[in-house]
Amino acid sequence: MGQDLLLEMKGICKSFPGVKALADVDFSVAPGDVHSLIGENGAGKSTLIKVLTGIYPRYTGEIFLDGEYIAPANATESQAEGVSTIYQELNLAPYLSVAENIFIGHEPRRYGMIDWKSVRRKAAEILADMGVDGVNVAKPLGEYSVAIQQMTAIARALSFDARLLVMDEPTSSLSETEVAILFNVIRRVKARGASVIFISHKMDEVFEICDRATILRDGKLVGAYSMSEMTKLKMVSLMIGRDATSVLHNKKTAYVSKDDSQTLLAARGLQRGRKTRQIDIDIASGQVLGVSGLLGSGRTELAKILFGDNVPDAGRIDYDGRQVHIKTPRDAIRLGMGFCSEDRKAEGIFPNMTVMENMTIGVLDDVSRFGVMSAGAQLKIAEKYIEKLKIKVSSPGQKMRELSGGNQQKVLLARWLCKKPVLMILDEPTRGIDLGAKSEIEEIIAELAGSGVAVLMISSELEELVRSCDRIAVLSDGKKVSELSGRGISEERLVDIIAHGADALEGPRDA
Amino acid sequence: MKADATSIKSHAASWIRSQGPLITLVVLLIFAVMRVPGFRSAVNITNIGKQVSMTGVLAIGMAFVILSGGIDLSVGSIAALAALLAARCSGEFFLAPILIPLAAGVTAGAMNGVLITRVKIPPFTATLAMMLGVRGLVFILAGKTAVVSGVSGQWFSKIAWGKWMGVPYAAMIFAGILGVAIVISRYTGFGRSVYAVGGNEEAANMMGLRVTRCKMKVYMISGACAAIGGMMLASRVTSVRPDIAVGWELTAIAAVVISGISLVGGIGKIGHVLYGVLILGVIPNIINRLTERQTTYANHLITGMLLLAVVLIQSRIAKKHNTH
Amino acid sequence: MPDSDTPAKLLASANMQHATGGMSFVKAHSMPFFFLALIVLNSIFTPSFLSIDTLDNTLRQAFPMMLVALGMTMVISSGGIDISVGAIMAVSAAVTARIFALSVLATTPVSVLLILWMACAICCGLLAAGVCGLLNGMLISKFKIQPIIVTLIVMFVARSVAQMILGELPLSLMGTRFEDLGRLRILGAPIQVLIMIGAVAAMLFIAKKTVFARRVEAIGENRRAARLVGINIFRVTVGVYVLCAVLCAIAGVMEAARGGRVDAGRLGMFIELDAIAAVAIGGTAFSGGRARILGTVFGAVLVQLVTVIVNMNDISYHYSLILKAVVLVTAVWAQKDK
Structure with missing residues (x-):
């Protein structure tokens, strides 16, 4: 089934006490696609991702990766399946070095012991490959800016040779230049034949980088669309379930010259x-x-x-x-x-x-x-x-x-x-x-x-x-x-x- | 040129700040060697070595636990259990007084781990319960009388009293375990995951590290270390009473904290435990030597004050470290 | 999930504190169930368990630990811990007893002068405890040293000071009016019980109604955020440790009065363990947050019941340790967030 799809999630349901977070959601990603998952906060995007990555092992529905049935029970398993995730809230160890954050859990070994030299070398290679300069990988991650930390998280995901890269709001703390670097990385990942699930609130970014988009609202599937047939206005309308003109065209605060203010x-x-x-x-x-x-x-x-x-x-x-x-x-x-x-x-x-x-x-x-x-x-x-x-x-x-x-x-x-x-x-x-x-x-x-x-x-x-x-x-x-x-x-x-x-x-x- | 000088200076400054425990120890030692009569004598140094070895081993296990973001209050009781079993088994088969207590220690540690990771009871509460429970068990096992140790197993009492080239075996055991602990913490996947789990457990989980397994191991190591400390104690004393090793958990925690390992988890170096342990061992020794005539209460008081001074100085050093 | 599209229900629900529904009811009330089970079991197995004498004894014995646990609850609510409580009991009892015994009044019949002298002695004891609490709070909040280390050192220092005050031997208060204080009854109720009820009521009021407790809780929940909303962390932390120390002092002084002697080496020894266990059973989180005073009261009674049961059934003391461990684990397990 689903021969052409890298990931296929069918009829996913997930409840929390008192709330139905996901109700019968289908979601699929084609190989080499950058696929956006869109919806307002609480629409169920993060929940869907956490089901996929094994953080929420208790759900109903079926997940196929490359045509094979999987039931991710924890983060380790999903990583082994080739799904790497960068979460919205940075989940890294601030006191460990940048290199270690990239490789912890799968460090290169020598005689069964961690080979620190090659850990550092490989970490530096990955970062350089991404186009990130000026990072001393031996320094604690916490000494670097959020942007570098974000890049480290991405480098970690790349270090797993993932088939599917999940990015939950990766740009929320990046500057424009850094976003450009990130997009280059995404394009490179794509060129290697891996797919990316890209979650963002920023419409421009979604339109710039994504091939397809799946829209969720209140835990339900609204639909999956090709970006070429999409407009910003249409997307926002689908997301919030009402006419979007009022939201998008936020009236610019009436600018009054307040020269007299103290x-x-x-x-x-x-x-x-x-x-x-x-x-x-x-x-x-x-x-x-x-x-x-x-x-x-x-x-x-x-x-x-x-x-x-x-x-x-x-x-x-x-x-x-x-x-x-x-x-x-x-x-x-x-x-x-x-x-x-x-x-x-x-x-x-x-x-x-x-x-x-x-x-x-x-x-x-x-x-x-x-x-x-x-x-x-x-x-x-x-x-x-x-x-x-x-x-x-x-x-x-x-x-x-x-x-x-x-x-x-x-x-x-x-x-x-x-x-x-x-x-x-x-x-x-x-x-x-x-x-x-x-x-x-x-x-x-x-x-x-x-x-x-x-x-x-x-x-x-x-x-x-x-x-x-x-x-x-x-x-x-x-x-x-x-x-x-x-x-x-x-x-x-x-x-x-x-x-x-x-x-x-x-x-x-x-x- | 000027920039270079300042950068070297700031480098040196940051190194000094990270080495608070070592500096404190060196200062203490210099003072002791110059001013305290009899401190330098081989007998005294050997004594300090023997004394700190027991709680030192406990502190190593505790360091792993604290680095992982937990705490283990049960080590004193586990040490007592191990001491009792070692004394009891010294007449059994060869190595029995080592294997049986060790097994008991690891089991107790595993129970801590299960309570914390499976039953999901906070470490403080879980290990407090184990502290009470194991101590009760020790009392029950001991029965009405204290257990005599070291009589039937000559070789066993060597652990505490034996020497090789002037170095007590106890100190060598401590040093050996410390060395192994440093290697584990630095060069194994487990060792690194301890830091990650202590730094941010949720993150460690999402990075795909096996958090539960890591914590289980940490408490089992602590149990094993406590057991080794207990065995060393059993070989040292003539009889094991059930209220032996009371309060050792606090000494171990204090040693770990003084060595610069944060109770928050994830920060500090296992190797520095050596400094913490020695500081705690040297202070009472100095005071006892300086104030031979005074009562022990006064000695306690001065020890407490000096400890306070040490902690205060370190907090000043660390504060500067953090704010800039 | 949390932000579903349900329209905001703006009206306050009547039950502000427990707005989460069914599960939390069972969890919140697991303690009474426990308590009942223990009582029922014991009325069956323990002879004369339900007599007034037993109750009287249990309550009088529970007294010091209850007071210490109440103070400990606030300390833990602020995200700290205080293991110096037993030593503070000892130092305040030592100071009070030593000062009281200084005067010939100690053995004279009750008079205004005697009462004044006794009050003066007790005040000095409270003051000594207050100094310990002040030291705890100052070192923790000003110098940012971990509470467990600070209170460990203060425990060390306070106990040796107590021993220095009293010297080698325990100070006997037999035959002094101070001993009568421990046996005092008002309208048939032992003074310990009255103080205990008063302390519980006061702490309940403090925890639920006062700005102080809210700030303590805020510091325990999120220290950084508490600083940024302008809470004076130094003052609140010192307040918490002083409050705890004063409660310990009352416990220490009354314990000295009850026993008729002060043994500085033993008074209050290991009470911190029982008190911490009581707080844990009561459901106050060690990471800081809401102070559950009633929970602590149940926890303290529960821990004390274990001791009493073991004593009355003539089981050896050792089993009480194991029983406490089991009760602690079960209670905490039963209330944890699932």
Whole structure:
């Protein structure tokens, strides 16, 4: 059966307590194809992948790989079958070296012992083959940027000589250049006759690299289509099950020139280690200041200095017209700042606490008297923001970990909104979030600025920055290389500056 | 030129930061050799060697467990069980006092592993239960009287008391096991997977590593190490009482942590356990030699303070390591 | 999965804490079942198990461990552990007893002066414990040393200080008014039971209603996130360890009063094991998170019951260790997330 297909999954069903995650889904991939799996968060993409890769061994339905029936029971088995996976959340060992992350579990041996020399050599070869330079494979993976880590994950998958490569949101933390490298790698894999399952929220990428697409919605199959017969609009409509015009053509935030707005925070000569070098930055009330740059350019580091999570080695910060010393996040919060980290899981949510508790954790002093909390006051806040931000929860008492990424992000925003911040720092507020929630979060940001809050927003997505920001600072290698504002903002210019600006500016500055 | 100098300097600095345990040990030793009367004597050094060997072996097993992200509170009880069995079996067939306790230790370790990986009880709770349970078993096996050891098996008592070219066998056993442990952790698939599992268990699973098997092995190794420590103890003492080796788990954990292995899992080097073990062995020795007249309580107090100082200094060093 | 298209049900469900349904009910209540089973079994097998005397004894004996376990619950909720609890009991009992015995008042009939003196002595004991807790909390949060190591060192230091205060021999309080404190009954109920009820009620209130407990839980759940929402980790951590130490001190002082003597080398020895077991049985996660006070209460009673049963049936003490191990494993297994 299915002679021409590399992978055929038939009638896959998978339930979790109370939820039917996949209902009778068929999915097939032809050899040498790059096949996209598309759907909103919660549509069942990740679940389908985890069934295929043996993470969820309990399912109903049949899976054929190259015509042979398989029933993957764990990750090892599926790897042995020739299915390699790169997961959305990087699953690597940060303290081990890059080379080891690529080869752990199947290291080259010599006399039964790991042959470290050839581990390093082969790892370097694979990376070089992919077009990734400047990585010392003997260094711990954790010292490298997320992009390099992503590349390492891909190198690991390649090291298995996989027949089928599964990539779950591989580009969510990559810059444009890096995405280009990744696509080259994918094309090379394809040329070798292997297939790729490519999951992404980014339409442009899907159209650029994929041959076919299978669309899922609410755990059900919508259909499989050839990309040549597909348009963006059609695809989005199929994904969300309604007319897409409203979603895609996100009205650009009405840009009003806010020249009269006051500078709230002025930082001069911020310096910390090698990641932040002599950065000057001004943030004005009622404006959205975007921060752009490649990963590792020092964006997150800048945010963490401003919020007091890290203390700068040198520099001066003026806030509301007077000098301040922000040494801890508490200092920053006292000044009216709020901060949403790019890493929601590690630095944002309290997974086992309720939605309500997650929201009110920062305002406990306001909803309590003599240290005793009022349940009613908390509930009022929770209900208000659940409604206001359209957060999908069964009740304010639902556990945070049960929410999707988009809804978690909204709860985290609500956590700060209920404190009435003067300055919000948002690090990648829409990473890993589906289209619908994304535009809603962009709206929230616009509304915030409209109400006079100063917003500093970091994002890898240029489109998003262009849509939302009044000014955009571009960082490169820990330095601010340019700042665009008003009508000077465009994607083309940003790309240009990120790609060349650093080189262009380096010379004269040092001279 | 300037850049080169600073990079060498920062390299040296980062090396120093990663070598906190070694530096602490060296400082302690220099102080002891120069200021503590009698510390240098061959007898004293041999004594320290013998003393640290027993808990040292336990610490090696514990290091594997902690690197894998777990903890093993049952090692003291397992050591006691092994000591008791060794004493009991010293009259049986040749090697019985080694094989039987070892088998018991590995079995107990395997039970830890099963409780943790199959029954899915957190390591702390599972090994706490085993700590209580095995200790109960030791009491029951011991019956009303203490078990006398070393009488019928002359060769067995050599483990603790024998020497070769001035080096006690106990110290050689410790060094041998440490060497094997270093090789395992560095050059075998299992050894590396311990780090991966400790660093991020979910990731290790998704990378296709056999997490369950790795954890089973880790606890079995710890059980075996505890058993070896227990045997060394049995060969050293004249009689084995059931409350022997109480609190050894804490010594082993302390040695591992002082050697720079993080309780979070995945960070640290097995070889550094040597430093942790020696630091813990040298401190009381120094204090006993310096304060011969004082009561033991005061010695405990000073030991505690000194240990605190060691931990504090290391935390300062590590803090700088992390923030830059 | 979690984000299905179901319309948001915005109204709060009445039961905010347990919003997950049927399975969790059984899990949440497995402890009473256990408890009942043990009681039923024992009323059949153990002679005079259901007498008032037995209850009285069980509760009085359960007292120190219960208090320590309550404190331990909060510590574990913050993601820490405290193995210095037994030593803290010893040091506070030693300080209290030594100071109390200083005065000739110790053996005089009850008077205002005596009560004041006793209160003063107890306060000094509590203070000593507070210092230990402060040390624990400061070292853990300021210097970022692992809790197990910090409290191990404090255990070492505190116990030797207690021994230094009292010297070689146990200090006898026989014939002093302090011994009467241990036998005090109010309206027929032993003072231990009253303190215990008070402590449980207070801790329940703290854990459920106070900002402090919420912050403790937040630190236990996600330390980084707690820092970034502006929680003062230092203050909360110190608070948790001081709270635990004060509970230990009450346990230590009352234990000294009950026994009529203070043996600094033995008082509270290994109590941390029983207390940790009680917390584990009670369902508070060792990785930190929600503090389950009621669970701990059940756990503590359960662990104590094992001891009592073994004593009353004249089974040797050794079996109680094994029985505790079995109870611990079964209880934790029964409640785990499936």
